[in-house]
Amino acid sequence: MKKAIAILSGILLFTAAGHSQKVVRKNYEYINPIIGTQRMGHTYPGATVPFGSVQLSPETDTIAYELDKKYNGEAYKYCAGYQYDDPTITGFSHTHFSGTGHSDLGDFLIMPTTGALQLNPGTAAHPEKGYRSRYSHTSESAQANYYKVKLEDYNIVAELTTSPRVGFHRYSFPKSTDAHIIFDLMAGIYNHKEKNVWTFVRVENDTLITGYRQTQGWARTRTVYFAMAFSKPIQKYGTRNYDENNIYKGFWRKFDQTQNFPEVAGRNLKMYFDFDTEENEQIQIKFALSPVSTEGALANMRAEIPHWDFDRTKNEGQQLWEKELDKIKVITLNEDDKTNFYTAMYHAFINPTVYMDTDGRYKGLDQNIHTAVGFTNYTTFSLWDTYRALHPLFNIVQPKRNSDMIQSMLAHYDQSVHKALPVWSHYANENWCMIGYHAVSVIADAIIKGNADFDTEKALQACISSSNLRYYDGIDSYLKFGYVPEDKNGSSVSKTLEYAYDDWCIAQIAKKLGKADIYAKYMKRSRSYQNVFDANTGFMRPRLSDGSFKSPFDPLDTHASGFIEGNAWNYSLYVPHDPEALIQLNGGKEKFVRHLDSLFTMTLPDKYFEHTEDITRDGIIGNYVHGNEPSHHVAYLYNWTDQPWKTQRRIRMILKAMYKPTPDGLGGNDDTGQMSAWYIFSTLGFYPVAPGSDQYAFGSPSVTGAELQLENGKTFTITTKNQSAKNVYVKKIILNGTPLNRHYITQSEIMNGGTLQFEMSGKPKR
Numbered sequence: 001m002k003k004a005i006a007i008l009s010g011i012l013l014f015t016a017a018g019h020s021q022k023v024v025r026k027n028y029e030y031i032n033p034i035i036g037t038q039r040m041g042h043t044y045p046g047a048t049v050p051f052g053s054v055q056l057s058p059e060t061d062t063i064a065y066e067l068d069k070k071y072n073g074e075a076y077k078y079c080a081g082y083q084y085d086d087p088t089i090t091g092f093s094h095t096h097f098s099g100t101g102h103s104d105l106g107d108f109l110i111m112p113t114t115g116a117l118q119l120n121p122g123t124a125a126h127p128e129k130g131y132r133s134r135y136s137h138t139s140e141s142a143q144a145n146y147y148k149v150k151l152e153d154y155n156i157v158a159e160l161t162t163s164p165r166v167g168f169h170r171y172s173f174p175k176s177t178d179a180h181i182i183f184d185l186m187a188g189i190y191n192h193k194e195k196n197v198w199t200f201v202r203v204e205n206d207t208l209i210t211g212y213r214q215t216q217g218w219a220r221t222r223t224v225y226f227a228m229a230f231s232k233p234i235q236k237y238g239t240r241n242y243d244e245n246n247i248y249k250g251f252w253r254k255f256d257q258t259q260n261f262p263e264v265a266g267r268n269l270k271m272y273f274d275f276d277t278e279e280n281e282q283i284q285i286k287f288a289l290s291p292v293s294t295e296g297a298l299a300n301m302r303a304e305i306p307h308w309d310f311d312r313t314k315n316e317g318q319q320l321w322e323k324e325l326d327k328i329k330v331i332t333l334n335e336d337d338k339t340n341f342y343t344a345m346y347h348a349f350i351n352p353t354v355y356m357d358t359d360g361r362y363k364g365l366d367q368n369i370h371t372a373v374g375f376t377n378y379t380t381f382s383l384w385d386t387y388r389a390l391h392p393l394f395n396i397v398q399p400k401r402n403s404d405m406i407q408s409m410l411a412h413y414d415q416s417v418h419k420a421l422p423v424w425s426h427y428a429n430e431n432w433c434m435i436g437y438h439a440v441s442v443i444a445d446a447i448i449k450g451n452a453d454f455d456t457e458k459a460l461q462a463c464i465s466s467s468n469l470r471y472y473d474g475i476d477s478y479l480k481f482g483y484v485p486e487d488k489n490g491s492s493v494s495k496t497l498e499y500a501y502d503d504w505c506i507a508q509i510a511k512k513l514g515k516a517d518i519y520a521k522y523m524k525r526s527r528s529y530q531n532v533f534d535a536n537t538g539f540m541r542p543r544l545s546d547g548s549f550k551s552p553f554d555p556l557d558t559h560a561s562g563f564i565e566g567n568a569w570n571y572s573l574y575v576p577h578d579p580e581a582l583i584q585l586n587g588g589k590e591k592f593v594r595h596l597d598s599l600f601t602m603t604l605p606d607k608y609f610e611h612t613e614d615i616t617r618d619g620i621i622g623n624y625v626h627g628n629e630p631s632h633h634v635a636y637l638y639n640w641t642d643q644p645w646k647t648q649r650r651i652r653m654i655l656k657a658m659y660k661p662t663p664d665g666l667g668g669n670d671d672t673g674q675m676s677a678w679y680i681f682s683t684l685g686f687y688p689v690a691p692g693s694d695q696y697a698f699g700s701p702s703v704t705g706a707e708l709q710l711e712n713g714k715t716f717t718i719t720t721k722n723q724s725a726k727n728v729y730v731k732k733i734i735l736n737g738t739p740l741n742r743h744y745i746t747q748s749e750i751m752n753g754g755t756l757q758f759e760m761s762g763k764p765k766r
Contacts, residue, residue: 027325028318030342033142034663036099038084040618041666043347044096045082045142047160049317050324050349054289055096056160056167059106060086061124079103081189084663089151090121090132091184092160094167094287098350099670100382102433104218106189108226108287111182112171114154119182119240119270127153131182145317161314163304164354169285170310173277183271190217199269203262206233210294219429221367224289227297231284231308236274241266284308292369296357303358324349327397331704333725339661341683344676348390351672352405355379363428365415375407380426384434385629385671387441392688393677395449396750399711403453406446409439410454413462421466435473435491435564436498437466444505444692447512449747460513463506483531485545491564493532493540497574500528504577505692529575533585540572556608565628569599576633576690579640589641596637599624600650619668626658627668632678633689636697639743645729645764648700651682652728655702684718685758686745695744700728701758714753720760727760
């Protein structure tokens with residue numbers, strides 16, 4: 001092992017020496033936050049630190065969200081607040097999702113302006129009618145924990161950076177006697193007219209503002225507190241109150257609250273702060289958030305950024321990123337691959353986000369204040385996406401954080417009136433978005449892989465409770481019939497299959513803890529997928545409560561009932577916990593391979609695309625939909641047949657097609673890091689097909705070499721021999737000097753450290 005590490009280190013040194021004329025780049029310098037900001041990636045380009053509570057980023061349009069909008073409407077387009085092709089910026093807000101397919105957040109929008117005061121954003125076609133500004137990508141820079149852009153209409157240079165709980169703004173103004181900072185508390189990414197519940201602002205003195213915002217968006221009850229400090233005393237300030245149609249309606253109280261009044265409250269508030277500025281004068285703003293109180297926000301600011309040194313905060317945040325990226329050091333075939341890899345790590349380490357003040361206090365699901373004792377509390381759990389690869393990745397390179405995330409889930413369970421683990425939760429709210437009870441997968445994966453620094457007995461009970469939530473999403477019917485009948489609950493096949501997998505996860509926990517009766521019960525439930533398999537068609541098919549299969553049936557139709565984010569062809573391959581049985585259902589290995597092959601090679605007519613924008617085939621190869629997570633394990637299923645080399649070929653094809661160092665470089669929503677975690681695993685050469693197992697299926701590594709620096713102090717090294725863009729097939733795999741004659745590696749083999757060597761070839765090993 002030491003010899004292999006020395007060889008890899010020597011390669012790194014040799015590479016640096018051989019290119020002595022080039023500047024050696026830090027890993028964080030390969031991060032390109034612009035990747036995924038165009039089309040469907042839904043990432044944001046702004047500043048944040050690893051797992052930070054603040055995501056300070058530009059908004060490029062206002063979103064008129066309507067509850068009856070179609071999936072491809074404006075709300076979907078602006079899930080991250082920024083679209084690369086938009087010509088204007090409306091301001092910079094402090095909270096964002098990364099890569100989601102649903103919108104919320106976008107809190108506390110700030111926009112610097114000069115000239116006549118305007119408090120409405122205007123339109124992209126006529127930015128001069130509002131406070132928005134044109135900008136150009138040529139004057140835009142996005143790096144790890146740093147964003148910079150020139151607001152052309154005002155000749156203002158905007159710069160953003162962050163600490164975990166504080167956003168730091170720096171605005172360079174021209175000489176002006178009418179410089180403004182617009183503070184729009186109406187703006188938000190989930191922007192239908194009932195969004196704002198209440199806002200409150202208090203001017204503490206001429207440099208400090210505090211307050212809070214309550215919203216009713218995707219999260220039904222969300223309160224965020226803030227403290228905002230200016231580097232320069234405010235000369236004058238004012239407030240406007242608007243109705244739900246953005247029409248100024250004034251105040252009803254006895255005071256003139258529109259100018260220099262220290263305390264205002266209302267449903268829809270906008271404020272402005274005026275200054276005189278000299279040429280290139282910089283006005284800085286520190287904006288701290290808290291889930292608890294304005295006092296907590298101010299304490300966060302004082303703890304994290306007690307100074308006014310913007311560059312110091314930027315550099316400290318970039319060093320935080322370097323520390324995280326150093327956990328996986330890679331050698332790649334080219335610089336583009338390294339950009340893709342470290343940007344994928346960046347996106348994977350944005351969410352979940354820290355959700356507590358520096359003193360450990362946070363608002364819980366029960367809307368009461370709690371203190372996280374002995375763990376860091378997290379939020380933003382997009383579990384239908386992230387159970388597949390993101391949390392398994394954390395069990396290797398972020399085990400302490402993943403354990404804390406599970407403790408956060410157990411705290412959620414304690415605070416839940418339903419006694420349920422989170423499904424899709426953020427900011428002390430449960431959205432119940434998507435299907436399954438996949439927190440049990442995250443918990444099972446941690447327990448089985450030996451990363452269970454939490455109460456495992458309690459965790460098992462929480463998993464069992466979530467699996468028996470009878471009034472939730474067809475579970476009652478699932479327990480009664482052994483499947484979810486389509487006439488009782490929609491997306492019935494998808495739910496049956498995902499419940500069956502989650503039940504298998506519970507069985508693995510029970511087995512680990514010596515609970516034989518629970519193990520037997522949930523193993524039986526885990527075979528429920530068999531109840532929706534139609535042997536006559538060879539597909540998983542919607543079934544009715546009378547036992548009959550639903551007709552008509554077209555396995556390619558994404559409009560058809562029974563499925564969510566996929567069709568029967570995709571979901572008929574979703575039995576990750578029992579591939580051998582799935583192969584037998586499909587008539588054996590040879591027939592199963594033909595099924596897999598056709599998934600990648602068929603051509604779908606346009607009529608099968610559910611959304612008009614999807615006709616562009618974003619994230620789609622044949623009928624394989626990489627942009628939708630139920631397909632993420634599929635290419636690895638060839639390992640259970642006699643043709644594992646096809647896994648190797650498909651993986652390299654997907655890596656090349658779906659990940660590029662460009663604004664449109666993600667073939668679908670990044671989904672809070674899941675797409676990026678798939679990339680990380682697959683470039684390293686293995687993937688967790690069934691989280692809850694200790695095995696990772698081999699694929700085809702695209703790196704030349706890698707070192708995983710593990711938290712236990714050990715190093716796991718990956719080397720490749722004869723690596724090239726054409727040599728995509730694995731000829732031989734050697735672990736610590738011993739050839740492997742199997743198609744997987746285990747968690748313990750990775751965590752014990754050592755060397756995994758792949759010998760690559762241009763010809764498949766048949």
